[in-house]
Amino acid sequence: DIVMTQSPDSLAVSLGERATINCKSSQSVLYNSNNKNYLAWYQQKPGQPPKLLIYWASTRESGVPDRFSGSGSGTDFTLTIDSLQADDVAVYYCQQYSTTPFTFGPGTKVHIK
Amino acid sequence: QITLKESGPMLVKPTQTLTLTCTFSGFSLTTLGVAVGWIRQPPGKALEWLGLIYWDDDKRYSPSLRTRLTITKGTSENQVVFTMTNVDPMDTATYYCAHRGRSGNTYHHFFDFWGQGTLVTVSS
Secondary structure, X not given: OOOEEEEOOEEEEOOOOOEEEXXXXXXXXXXXXXXXXXXXXXXXXXXXXXXXXXXXXXXXXXXXXXXXXXXXXXXXXXXXXXXXXHHHOEEEEEEEOXXXXXXXXXXXXXXXX | OOEEEEEOOOEEOOOOOEEEEEEXXXXXXXXXXXXXXXXXXXXXXXXXXXXXXXXXXXXXXXXXXXHHEEEEEOOOOOEEEEEEOOOOXXXXXXXXXXXXXXXXXXXXXXXXXXXXXXXXXXXX
């Protein structure tokens, strides 16, 4: 199985500041055939299901604010939230969809400082 | 608009079989590339991918749970049935069904629409 790790476990950020979340996969999720990274990011607020934010490591899902951005390639990825809003308080998960089982990271909790 | 909803028992006894139904709308599980996945989340913990069923009835399961899981299409065209045998208190979790994500004209294994989830407690 591909093991996904995230850092930090928890992150306190002031309103309007940047939040940066890291995700690492135990194997590369980059397919050379199409040069795509099979990596997605989700946001989960308390009592709600996860919401897809980003796929292909950097493609924002329709309707997701542009303050959310994804970057990285191979085994190392980053989710950046520019100008954190109160509504962004949530747990963020990365997921690799390169190889079954399509594993998730342990999550990073973002809260307001 | 795509929607999914999980239904089933809230409480199951250890060693029993858990059966959940995912009822969906806004897409067809006969369309090329479409799939419905199952993911669970123990209280306060992370998401765990369990398996999925494809439009052509192919299935994939988590290796760690493969012997206990079955995912099938339901008797109604808009339903998927998830079965887990020999449940244990460690299986206590919110169980989600989700729609396989679409990028352009192709489907991939991220999930773009999720049900609200159903909390299943395993306890005697």
